[in-house]
């Protein structure tokens with residue numbers, strides 16, 4: 001079995017201006033050693049307007065922190081007012097783009113088809129999608145979470161090439177656990193992340209499924225990261241609120257020191 005490098009990504013959502021972004025990245029850099037950043041891929045996902053600043057701080061300090069955007073246009077360029085093309089993000093040194101976050105699915109009516117187009121647009125620009133899936137509370141209460149999430153996975157990955165599938169990061173975020181303080185239990189996270197990996201084996205084969213990194217997201221904190229990361233099919237976390245606090249985020253990145261996996 002392949003060893004997948006853990007990936008902890010901080011989704012800042014619509015928080016922190018570029019001055020505050022500068023400060024937070026500097027604090028992360030001051031607290032995380034090169035060894036820690038080597039052991040755990042560490043990513044920040046600031047608002048678009050912070051990206052140039054984040055690029056400069058990271059380049060100036062030669063920091064091993066990666067960064068990305070929270071969305072990308074499905075279009076390569078042209079008359080799409082307000083949209084941001086993947087190529088612009090790649091030019092700013094972004095490695096990742098969050099695609100299909102539940103807040104975009106809910107507040108911007110993003111469909112599975114649009115999300116699939118965004119996954120393709122990200123790859124076309126040289127970005128790796130952090131492709132988000134997850135069920136709402138009604139679906140969880142009806143016990144249909146696995147079926148629901150697998151349908152999102154199937155639709156979002158439609159038409160991707162093998163080498164793209166091998167790079168993609170899938171973030172499982174149960175919507176009822178986002179920003180609510182209600183974390184899914186490690187078993188809940190494993191149930192769905194394991195089902196995602198089984199689906200990848202079924203559709204694309206074990207060689208692809210073994211290398212795809214699957215994150216859990218939803219009220220991840222320093223206090224619960226180690227138990228979540230101990231699950232065999234959880235390879236990282238997409239962290240919202242706790243990523244805005246340097247000390248807390250650093251502690252999350254340092255999860256291997258809490259408990260051995």
Ligand SMILES: O=C[C@H](O)COP(=O)(O)O
Nearest residue numbers: 011178179218219240241
């Ligand atoms: O993208 C991150 C998730 O939506 C989780 O947010 P949260 O950690 O604030 O619950």
